[in-house]
Amino acid sequence: MSQQADSSQLANCDHIPVIDLSSIDSVSLEERQKLARTIFDACTQVGFFYIKNHGIPEELVNGIHNAAARFFGLPEEEKMKYYIGNSQKFRGYSPIGGEKSTGTEDDPVPEDEAVGVLSEAFDIGYEVIMDSSKSKDAGLPLDPYGLYGDNQWPDEETIAGFSQTYVQYCISALDLCRKMMKIFALALGLPETYFNSSIQTPGVTSRMMHYPAQPVLGEVQEGLGAHTDWECFTILSQGKVPGLEILNHKGDWIMAPPIPGTLVVNIADCLSTWTNKTFKSTIHRVNNLSGEERYSIPFFFGVDYDATVSVLDKYTSSENPPCRPPFKAGDWVREKLSRAYVGYEG
Numbered sequence: 001m002s003q004q005a006d007s008s009q010l011a012n013c014d015h016i017p018v019i020d021l022s023s024i025d026s027v028s029l030e031e032r033q034k035l036a037r038t039i040f041d042a043c044t045q046v047g048f049f050y051i052k053n054h055g056i057p058e059e060l061v062n063g064i065h066n067a068a069a070r071f072f073g074l075p076e077e078e079k080m081k082y083y084i085g086n087s088q089k090f091r092g093y094s095p096i097g098g099e100k101s102t103g104t105e106d107d108p109v110p111e112d113e114a115v116g117v118l119s120e121a122f123d124i125g126y127e128v129i130m131d132s133s134k135s136k137d138a139g140l141p142l143d144p145y146g147l148y149g150d151n152q153w154p155d156e157e158t159i160a161g162f163s164q165t166y167v168q169y170c171i172s173a174l175d176l177c178r179k180m181m182k183i184f185a186l187a188l189g190l191p192e193t194y195f196n197s198s199i200q201t202p203g204v205t206s207r208m209m210h211y212p213a214q215p216v217l218g219e220v221q222e223g224l225g226a227h228t229d230w231e232c233f234t235i236l237s238q239g240k241v242p243g244l245e246i247l248n249h250k251g252d253w254i255m256a257p258p259i260p261g262t263l264v265v266n267i268a269d270c271l272s273t274w275t276n277k278t279f280k281s282t283i284h285r286v287n288n289l290s291g292e293e294r295y296s297i298p299f300f301f302g303v304d305y306d307a308t309v310s311v312l313d314k315y316t317s318s319e320n321p322p323c324r325p326p327f328k329a330g331d332w333v334r335e336k337l338s339r340a341y342v343g344y345e346g
């Protein structure tokens with residue numbers, strides 16, 4: 001992996017910075033620009049950073065972790081009522097071994113060698129009620145990519161308050177993501193509103209994940225194989241148990257252990273593409289060697305599925321042509337999802 005990955009997928013560091021987001025809402029442009037410069041450095045050197053003072057209330061973070069532990073604690077046949085294979089939009093429960101390591105673009109795992117991962121997941125996608133910028137009766141856009149809607153929520157009798165808890169978390173996370181897109185625009189020397197027209201009905205997904213403890217690195221399946229994320233960026237709440245690692249340019253896996261009061265942000269493929277890979281979409285994986293159960297909640301923020309992701313002119317030159325031709329975000333995400341599960345293509 002480390003030999004083949006291009007440098008835009010490798011962190012150029014030995015540690016992951018912690019960034020204080022207190023000034024994200026500052027009325028002072030100067031303060032916001034200062035924050036944007038710090039974020040630019042983290043995105044171009046590491047592709048990962050912790051955020052503190054991020055504005056997602058602690059009780060929502062604790063609530064979503066409790067909901068995840070309750071969901072994964074259900075008997076297998078109960079969880080399978082929400083099996084992802086019932087959905088044409090990649091929404092629902094994927095059992096242990098149900099997802100496979102697909103590798104990265106530069107180093108894909110061949111289809112016949114892909115191994116099921118040692119984790120189980122429950123996946124949801126964008127709903128209008130998760131979006132504080134929308135009225136309750138706003139509709140979803142036309143969806144040629146088959147990715148909006150159709151969440152399979154467990155009913156109240158199975159887990160009381162589950163969907164409300166998850167939706168509340170998503171509202172708060174989505175608000176934060178919209179603010180982050182403004183700071184990213186500023187960091188790239190663009191107007192803060194640059195991405196606004198592309199995040200009207202953003203391609204948001206989130207999942208709860210459960211990683212059972214694995215005894216020894218390399219002797220059993222990985223919790224989650226080496227990969228990059230596909231959307232614009234991810235906000236990850238990883239509870240109290242370590243397991244996440246990122247790959248650096250020396251080929252070392254750097255631990256990204258939980259830091260109380262913080263969340264982890266990582267840049268993903270679409271935002272990396274916009275910047276002609278100036279922002280790193282860094283390779284990461286999960287191995288839970290802690291001896292404890294690990295739960296995490298990634299929140300993947302993407303642009304509208306119908307938005308075009310296209311390398312910004314300012315990041316190209318005759319020596320540095322666009323890394324990819326323009327593409328629709330929905331095409332990109334659906335293609336990746338269709339390869340991620342064992343025996344299921346959506």
Ligand SMILES: O=C(O)CCC(=O)C(=O)O
Nearest residue numbers: 209229238244286296298
């Ligand atoms: O569980 C984690 O810490 C990371 C999960 C992750 O990388 C993913 O779901 O893409």
Ligand SMILES: [Fe+2]
Nearest residue numbers: 227228229284
């Ligand atoms: Fe990831």
